[in-house]
Amino acid sequence: MAEAMMGGRPYAVSPFPARAFMLCCDSALTPIRALGRAPVRLPAQAGIRPGRRPPIREGALMPVVSLCSTKGGVGKTTLAICLASAAAQRGAGVVILDADPNGHVRAWREAADREGRGGGVDVIAGVTEATMQDRIAEAVERYTLVVIDLEGAASKAVTFAIAESDIVVIPSGISGMDLQEVFRTHAEVKRAEKMLRRPIPARVIFTGMATIASRVAKHARQEVIDAGIPVLTTETIRRPNAYQSMHFNGLTPLEPDGDPKAAAEIARALDEILAVITPSEAAA
Numbered sequence: 033m034a035e036a037m038m039g040g041r042p043y044a045v046s047p048f049p050a051r052a053f054m055l056c057c058d059s060a061l062t063p064i065r066a067l068g069r070a071p072v073r074l075p076a077q078a079g080i081r082p083g084r085r086p087p088i089r090e091g092a093l094m095p096v097v098s099l100c101s102t103k104g105g106v107g108k109t110t111l112a113i114c115l116a117s118a119a120a121q122r123g124a125g126v127v128i129l130d131a132d133p134n135g136h137v138r139a140w141r142e143a144a145d146r147e148g149r150g151g152g153v154d155v156i157a158g159v160t161e162a163t164m165q166d167r168i169a170e171a172v173e174r175y176t177l178v179v180i181d182l183e184g185a186a187s188k189a190v191t192f193a194i195a196e197s198d199i200v201v202i203p204s205g206i207s208g209m210d211l212q213e214v215f216r217t218h219a220e221v222k223r224a225e226k227m228l229r230r231p232i233p234a235r236v237i238f239t240g241m242a243t244i245a246s247r248v249a250k251h252a253r254q255e256v257i258d259a260g261i262p263v264l265t266t267e268t269i270r271r272p273n274a275y276q277s278m279h280f281n282g283l284t285p286l287e288p289d290g291d292p293k294a295a296a297e298i299a300r301a302l303d304e305i306l307a308v309i310t311p312s313e314a315a316a
């Protein structure tokens with residue numbers, strides 16, 4: 033059974049009503065409370081069409097961002113939590129769908145709740161292949177940004193998430209094995225594009241990098257670009273203190289007592305991602 037978990041308090045940074053829901057069955061969200069407001073009711077289920085998301089409308093941003101790689105340990109979960117936290121700080125209503133059976137986002141949410149951190153980021157845990165499309169359809173009705181943390185494997189759940197995504201972010205290290213998995217993951221995105229006959233933007237982000245780019249790092253970036261896969265300019269630097277304590281104490285770099293350099297690189301990554309999926313003013 034899937035569960036929704038409340039983001040931490042306070043919600044001072046978010047103009048959106050606080051949300052607290054419990055998923056009580058596979059097809060419905062039932063609110064358990066709505067802090068100081070009348071309980072939020074779900075629109076009729078008929079109004080939710082799994083697999084048929086409306087296009088992003090200007091001024092009504094509700095993109096779905098998937099963190100996706102067929103490889104584990106490349107920074108998907110870390111980025112999912114950090115990007116979501118950065119977006120929440122900017123006032124977005126953000127939810128992370130935890131679709132990794134290991135439940136690391138859920139564990140982060142619990143740690144953050146214990147420590148009174150992680151404000152503005154809700155988590156829906158236990159999302160599976162069977163529930164992915166419904167959970168996404170429900171989430172886009174309620175949140176301005178939906179971030180999906182996926183398991184490090186090729187699975188149906190991953191395919192469904194890709195199919196519903198406005199952008200697929202592929203984190204990677206710089207080893208040959210990492211790059212192989214980037215190509216594999218990107219091939220999955222391409223397959224989904226063909227199936228759906230719509231473009232699904234994908235971007236690689238290099239994670240856990242050295243502060244000074246090595247020859248190997250430059251080579252890795254070039255290989256990905258040469259394969260026709262766009263790469264974010266922003267990389268995350270290897271910062272164990274900034275990123276690894278998150279699961280123990282809920283402290284993301286974005287918190288006031290977090291790591292400002294890590295927060296800055298996350299903010300830049302978020303800007304780059306949003307630039308891909310947000311219609312530019314020039315295009316309006």
Ligand SMILES: Nc1ncnc2c1ncn2[C@@H]1O[C@H](COP(=O)(O)OP(=O)(O)O)[C@@H](O)[C@H]1O
Pocket residue numbers: 103104105106107108109110111136184239240241268269270271272275276277
């Ligand atoms: N930029 C970074 N600097 C240091 N450690 C990192 C960084 N990004 C991720 N990590 C650590 O690497 C490990 C794997 O990251 P994780 O986000 O769990 O990967 P995935 O979700 O792809 O399996 C975790 O221990 C995480 O804390």
Ligand SMILES: [Mg+2]
Pocket residue numbers: 105108109110132136181182183
């Ligand atoms: Mg993970």
